[in-house]
Amino acid sequence: MLQVTEIREHKEEYIKALAKRGLDSKADLEAVIRADEVRRSTQAELDETLSQSNKYSKEIGMLFKNGEVDKANAMKEKTVELKESSKKLQDQLNSAVEEMEQLLHNLPNIPHQSVPAGTDENDNEVVFEEGDIPVLGEQALPHWELAKKYDLIDFELGVKVTGAGFPVYKGKGAKLQRALITYFLDKNTEAGYTEYQVPHMVNEASGFGTGQLPDKEGQMYHVTGDNLYLIPTAEVPVTNLFRGDLLMHSDLPITCTGYTPCFRREAGSYGAHVRGLNRLHQFDKVEIVRIEHPENSYAALDGMVEHVKSILRDLKLPYRILRLCGGDLGFTSALTYDFEVFSTAQDRWLEISSVSNFETFQANRLKLRFKDQDGKNQLVHTLNGSALALPRVLAGILENYQTPDGIRIPDILVPYCGFDLIS
RNA sequence: GGAGGAAUGGCAGAGUGGUCGAUUGCGGCAGUCUUGAAAACUGUUGAGGGUAACACCUCCGGGGGUUCGAAUCCCUCUUCCUCCGCCA
Structure with a gap:
């Protein structure tokens, strides 16, 4: 399986190299890069949401410890919305990863530079x-x-x-x-x-x-x-x-x-x-x-x-x-x-x-x-x-x-x- | 096949709802000492994502659930160990 970071950095070389296999990989490689971009931005958004809800959790813990039950319960309500959006983002992330891996599994290895072009x-x-x-x-x-x-x-x-x-x-x-x-x-x-x-x-x-x-x-x-x-x-x-x-x-x-x-x-x-x-x-x-x-x-x-x-x-x-x-x-x-x-x-x-x-x-x-x-x-x-x-x-x-x-x-x-x- | 127990970082092994990504030991790396090495001592050391670098997020066998919060509670699968049965 090819590495996404390498595909991102060497797209043009990879297209040329895979052409030696008689493969037009441009569309697939670009699809991988796109899926990876979606993956990363979704991940960032999800991280942000989780970070916020982690903060609330810690605060709630502190409030309970100090016996401020009312405040704690009020803060619990704030987490409801975060939970919903993090669930949605998680689903989006999963499908982006799945799409990317599907594409990656179907791409063959990059031929070494000494490999001659040819069909059979x-x-x-x-x-x-x-x-x-x-x-x-x-x-x-x-x-x-x-x-x-x-x-x-x-x-x-x-x-x-x-x-x-x-x-x-x-x-x-x-x-x-x-x-x-x-x-x-x-x-x-x-x-x-x-x-x-x-x-x-x-x-x-x-x-x-x-x-x-x-x-x-x-x-x-x-x-x-x-x-x-x-x-x-x-x-x-x-x-x-x-x-x-x-x-x-x-x-x-x-x-x-x-x-x-x-x-x-x-x-x-x-x-x-x-x-x-x-x-x-x-x-x-x-x-x-x-x-x-x-x-x-x-x-x-x-x-x-x-x-x-x-x-x-x-x-x-x-x-x-x-x-x-x-x-x-x-x-x-x-x-x-x-x-x-x-x-x-x-x-x-x-x-x-x-x-x-x-x-x-x-x-x-x-x-x-x-x-x-x-x-x-x-x-x-x-x-x-x-x-x-x-x-x-x-x-x-x-x-x-x-x-x-x-x-x-x-x-x-x-x-x-x-x-x-x-x- | 039946009945119990267990699965934690490269390895060993603590940890049973709130600064736990996790005490400690071994191993690795760096240093002190030494002509050099070993020993001893000191420091450092999990992985993945993300970032220019931070931040931040995820991961305690896999998957799902409960909860504001899970290594820790529940369900399920897999694997390993002990006992019984069967068997080359």
């Missing part, structure tokens, strides 16, 4: 590319066929038990999955991230805190009986661990990692691009989250990018990094780098990580602040990234590591798997 994924900027794309023979198969051939994943069983998009991992497929999770967590904790195991369902306040609600209501599974949401990413429960906190500057940075399954409804997309592991309703992901001093957040973002790079180097997978354009940038993000692995048998890039700086956008909703060196309370910057999302990494490994003898296991994973070939 075609306008994303490739900023880095590394790793050799393997040359596979004619007989190379896409991962869903390899999964079937070696009996690693059973999509039909998932359909039977739950529905499409809920795969069942079996045997070496399940073991490889577990190996990846453990390896990612080890890698992240070695880099200083503290491991957390968090709930897989969250309440409404948490969904709001990280920005999934009300914006993406329909994309989360909603447990209506208890009004809880299945998490779409560990970002939600992990970041919300700190909701409402007032930290000390010496507490920063806070760095967390956690493995969770992720649940996404993602309705309305079918066809070749969502086959196999490409898009699922339930998938596994290891997430990293950082809570940073505003001055350090972009250095931290670079650090996260380097960290994810090192994982992909370990796995020896060919990948590239994109800087998302305004049109493809998530609602809450100021700057996002997407990592994509090249899936050789499908001849396409698959997104396996998304690393973002949210600046104060989430912190403002979370009321997550810290006391800075001058003793002032400031909003923190929050960041997160996947390190990594499992299914497409698995797809990349299956496809890129396939040989006529079977699927080789990347060296780094062999100790975690206990085997080096799937045949």
Whole structure:
């Protein structure tokens, strides 16, 4: 959520920046400023009324104490009118605040200056590319066929038990999955991230805190009986661990990692691009989250990018990094780098990580602040990234590591798997 | 699920209708002492709105009510604790 004071001070810059998202925000921003003006003037009027009635109350108290009952009762009558007008002003204030918040909830984050303008994924900027794309023979198969051939994943069983998009991992497929999770967590904790195991369902306040609600209501599974949401990413429960906190500057940075399954409804997309592991309703992901001093957040973002790079180097997978354009940038993000692995048998890039700086956008909703060196309370910057999302990494490994003898296991994973070939 | 108790500032913990936004301790910050640090001592220190700065207003788990006046009384919701029941 954007901050009103910032909108007031930087209206023109904000309009320009939001235009990179293809958003004409002039009317909305001005409406926010207007609602805020109404809010402030109503508040001032209300304060004045309350101040007057507080004064009367104190005097009445004194009069009673001195036994001047008649005078006190006379003064009571004076407060009647004040009470009525303060009630009316309170109602006016509430509706002004509500109107302002409604508008604010629907405004996305301000893109960082380095974010390129653009309308969709075609306008994303490739900023880095590394790793050799393997040359596979004619007989190379896409991962869903390899999964079937070696009996690693059973999509039909998932359909039977739950529905499409809920795969069942079996045997070496399940073991490889577990190996990846453990390896990612080890890698992240070695880099200083503290491991957390968090709930897989969250309440409404948490969904709001990280920005999934009300914006993406329909994309989360909603447990209506208890009004809880299945998490779409560990970002939600992990970041919300700190909701409402007032930290000390010496507490920063806070760095967390956690493995969770992720649940996404993602309705309305079918066809070749969502086959196999490409898009699922339930998938596994290891997430990293950082809570940073505003001055350090972009250095931290670079650090996260380097960290994810090192994982992909370990796995020896060919990948590239994109800087998302305004049109493809998530609602809450100021700057996002997407990592994509090249899936050789499908001849396409698959997104396996998304690393973002949210600046104060989430912190403002979370009321997550810290006391800075001058003793002032400031909003923190929050960041997160996947390190990594499992299914497409698995797809990349299956496809890129396939040989006529079977699927080789990347060296780094062999100790975690206990085997080096799937045949 | 049943029966009781509780929720107060970053934390701990007083306060049961009228200078209470709240005693005190810890923590934080500043200073004295010290080569420096620790200890000790002194001072300072809740949050939000508002203002050029004051003033002023709001906030004692959330919401509602009683009253001229509520941390304090009433209703309601949530959460936590104790006991009982059920259970991996």
